[in-house]
Amino acid sequence: MMTGEQVMIMKFMNKIPAGNFIVPLILSMILFTFFPNLFRIGGVTESFLSADGSGFVIGMLCFASGTTIKLNDLKDLMRYQGSLILVKLVLSLILTVAFLYAFGLEGIWGISGLAFTATIISTNPAVYVALLNAFGRERDAGIYPFAGLIALPIVPLIVLSVYVSGGLGGVNWWPVISVFVPLILGMILGNLDGGFTAIFSKCMPALLMMLGWTLGQGMDFIEAMKSGLPGVVMTVFFIIVTLPVMLLFETKVLKGEGYSAVAISTIAGVSTSTPAAVAAAIPELQPYVTSATAIILTGVVITSILSPFLAGRIAAKRGETF
Numbered sequence: 001m002m003t004g005e006q007v008m009i010m011k012f013m014n015k016i017p018a019g020n021f022i023v024p025l026i027l028s029m030i031l032f033t034f035f036p037n038l039f040r041i042g043g044v045t046e047s048f049l050s051a052d053g054s055g056f057v058i059g060m061l062c063f064a065s066g067t068t069i070k071l072n073d074l075k076d077l078m079r080y081q082g083s084l085i086l087v088k089l090v091l092s093l094i095l096t097v098a099f100l101y102a103f104g105l106e107g108i109w110g111i112s113g114l115a116f117t118a119t120i121i122s123t124n125p126a127v128y129v130a131l132l133n134a135f136g137r138e139r140d141a142g143i144y145p146f147a148g149l150i151a152l153p154i155v156p157l158i159v160l161s162v163y164v165s166g167g168l169g170g171v172n173w174w175p176v177i178s179v180f181v182p183l184i185l186g187m188i189l190g191n192l193d194g195g196f197t198a199i200f201s202k203c204m205p206a207l208l209m210m211l212g213w214t215l216g217q218g219m220d221f222i223e224a225m226k227s228g229l230p231g232v233v234m235t236v237f238f239i240i241v242t243l244p245v246m247l248l249f250e251t252k253v254l255k256g257e258g259y260s261a262v263a264i265s266t267i268a269g270v271s272t273s274t275p276a277a278v279a280a281a282i283p284e285l286q287p288y289v290t291s292a293t294a295i296i297l298t299g300v301v302i303t304s305i306l307s308p309f310l311a312g313r314i315a316a317k318r319g320e321t322f
Contacts, residue, residue, distance in 0.1 A: 021130035021212040028216025054214035064200040066186020092121040110230030115292035118274040124266035131263040151268035153277035215269040231298030267299035
């Protein structure tokens with residue numbers, strides 16, 4: 001039987017849109033900020049409670065969401081959520097090209113071309129799915145692996161490789177392939193036997209909770225604040241450019257509520273690895289890695305906290321509960 005304290009914790013988390021992801025993320029981030037090596041003791045503890053566990057959790061989310069995708073529903077899923085992701089990607093690419101050709105790799109106001117590219121292209125798939133689940137759109141949560149693709153370094157790497165050297169020689173395609181393996185396996189099993197869907201779909205809230213925790217174990221709040229004005233400026237620009245366009249597209253073109261638009265207007269924690277990954281393939285970008293990482297981290301913190309409350313405002317106006 002659950003104790004009163006446990007009930008109160010879950011009630012508190014449930015009062016916050018996507019609270020099962022956001023609350024563990026914030027608590028983990030605070031803990032990591034002051035005790036970054038607390039769980040670095042090796043063995044099961046380190047695999048379970050440190051950032052090392054994020055890869056497994058993400059793989060499980062891809063698999064679990066795959067089991068929920070029925071082949072008959074795939075067309076509708078890609079038409080709605082897929083078109084949102086495509087619009088976000090196209091918008092991001094247009095802005096990136098404009099920035100690079102206007103300001104170059106050095107950028108402006110402390111925002112380098114690397115920082116701008118990695119930030120503007122990113123979307124936080126964990127917040128995306130958490131919000132969809134919170135507002136009863138569980139079937140759409142199958143878009144997680146597709147949303148996750150633009151959080152990986154692959155798209156910024158392609159763009160910057162073309163800009164710097166005019167080619168794609170340094171691009172590693174295996175991270176993209178690795179996302180689809182658990183997704184396809186989940187789809188196969190889920191369509192063969194609905195029992196897999198029944199089991200693994202129930203895991204989504206717990207997996208999002210664990211993903212929030214493991215991602216928080218790589219986010220130092222103090223380091224994020226070191227980005228100072230450039231990090232805030234970049235995040236504000238990201239929000240005021242991305243959010244209105246996505247809201248307009250979802251509500252006017254797709255005739256939706258706007259929850260997905262808010263969710264897609266976020267920056268992924270995994271994108272903090274993008275500057276280092278891109279610079280490893282393009283050495284000319286190495287001087288910008290530290291500042292770019294701090295700028296992205298600032299955006300992750302702000303958008304991860306802000307987006308659930310924006311979604312809550314939409315729900316309140318529609319008279320919906322979460």
